[in-house]
Amino acid sequence: MDYSEAVKIYSQQLSETEFKRIQEFMLKQLGVKLNPIKIVMVNSRLIKRLKATGIYNFKEYLDYALSIQGKRDGELERMVDELTTHKTEFFREVEHFHFLRDIVLPEFVKGQNNLFQIWSAGCSTGEEAYTIAMLLNEFKLANPGFNYSIFASDVSNAVVVKAIRAIYSNRTVEEMDKRFLKRYFLVSRDNNEQKVRVVKELRDKVQFSVQNLVDNYPFQNNSLDVIFCRNTLIYFADSSKKKVVQKLTEKIKPGGYLFVGLSETISQYSTEIKQVSPSVYVKKQG
Ligand SMILES: C[S@@+](CC[C@H](N)C(=O)[O-])C[C@H]1O[C@@H](n2cnc3c(N)ncnc32)[C@H](O)[C@@H]1O
Structure with missing residues (x-):
């Protein structure tokens, strides 16, 4: 990735509307609540997905990830994986x-x-x-x-x-x-x-x-x-x-x-x- 591409991706900001779309999806499909404070975390985690898919814009990325095609390609699952925590360990607690x-x-x-x-x-x-x-x-x-x-x-x-x-x-x-x-x-x-x-x-x-x-x-x-x-x-x-x-x-x-x-x-x-x-x-x- 060249310098201008990197700047383009890393400067993307999730808008409130896009964040709400993700919040609604996570609540309806998984029961998971994303508090407004999580917008920063969601932003930085999803930038990884922008980079991986080459879709350098959150709106377009969400249109794709939440579509039937996005589901079929496994992108929806990868998005959810970025937004959930999988921390665990042997003999935890x-x-x-x-x-x-x-x-x-x-x-x-x-x-x-x-x-x-x-x-x-x-x-x-x-x-x-x-x-x-x-x-x-x-x-x-x-x-x-x-x-x-x-x-x-x-x-x-x-x-x-x-x-x-x-x-x-x-x-x-x-x-x-x-x-x-x-x-x-x-x-x-x-x-x-x-x-x-x-x-x-x-x-x-x-x-x-x-x-x-x-x-x-x-x-x-x-x-x-x-x-x-x-x-x-x-x-x-x-x-x-x-x-x-x-x-x-x-x-x-x-x-x-x-x-x-x-x-x-x-x-x-x-x-x-x-x-x-x-x-x-x-x-x-x-
Ligand atoms: C932090 S891990 C906990 C692992 C283990 N139970 C422990 O305590 O170490 C939480 C797991 O819950 C899963 N999870 C989140 N929402 C879920 C849902 N709606 N249905 C099933 N699993 C879910 C996540 O994918 C994640 O792997």
């Missing part, structure tokens, strides 16, 4: 995994249930789902009769593809318990690679899919033991949050659990759930 291991699983086996079913909703690149898989596998080793299914989904196809590939940089597992690292990851023999991959045995335990939380879910009511929906609803508008919390709750068995991110509170959105630990809710019986 570790107290939730301790709660799962120490309270939820022992309670489940005591209840003589058969298949433990858990859903990581808003799974990003898969670290949360694989952390759950490691814990459940450990639990199974100690309790051979225990069986489980893990579902994981995200609205972004790009992150789901990464999750299925399950290849991560060495940095992401630096803090991990070495026993887990040894048992559940393959380390690249090439020192320049700096990559690890989740072992097949664990990859096979997670069923990934693309799922928008504002749409219908492919689960029966009262069928799931646990849903993790952490650090996802935090970006939603209040009205969409309420609908999603109620829809998620419907899918959980009475006595089952809903986990949200540690900075989130959801008791105000449903009378069917009760908080039992920070950001952990149980679905009331009957």
Whole structure:
């Protein structure tokens, strides 16, 4: 790109009308609320897309990205990916995994249930789902009769593809318990690679899919033991949050659990759930 082209792209400014168009789209399609203050962030992130598509003007870019053609070409998805955060990590908010291991699983086996079913909703690149898989596998080793299914989904196809590939940089597992690292990851023999991959045995335990939380879910009511929906609803508008919390709750068995991110509170959105630990809710019986 020459100097004059660079100036042309980087000097583009989203107008209020264009920003409102994006706000409306994100709210309607994803439930996500973009506060007016986000205009600066949206501007700078979408400049990357102008550069990549060669459309050096926001109006024309939006006409394209939001069109049927833009959807077909995958540009709409790339735009959404720029505007959503996919930050995640293995064992993020570790107290939730301790709660799962120490309270939820022992309670489940005591209840003589058969298949433990858990859903990581808003799974990003898969670290949360694989952390759950490691814990459940450990639990199974100690309790051979225990069986489980893990579902994981995200609205972004790009992150789901990464999750299925399950290849991560060495940095992401630096803090991990070495026993887990040894048992559940393959380390690249090439020192320049700096990559690890989740072992097949664990990859096979997670069923990934693309799922928008504002749409219908492919689960029966009262069928799931646990849903993790952490650090996802935090970006939603209040009205969409309420609908999603109620829809998620419907899918959980009475006595089952809903986990949200540690900075989130959801008791105000449903009378069917009760908080039992920070950001952990149980679905009331009957
Ligand atoms: C910050 S990540 C959270 C990842 C993981 N749950 C964690 O706590 O580490 C939020 C994810 O929610 C996804 N997301 C945003 N809106 C969504 C929607 N309407 N339906 C499903 N996923 C959505 C984003 O694509 C992103 O990957």
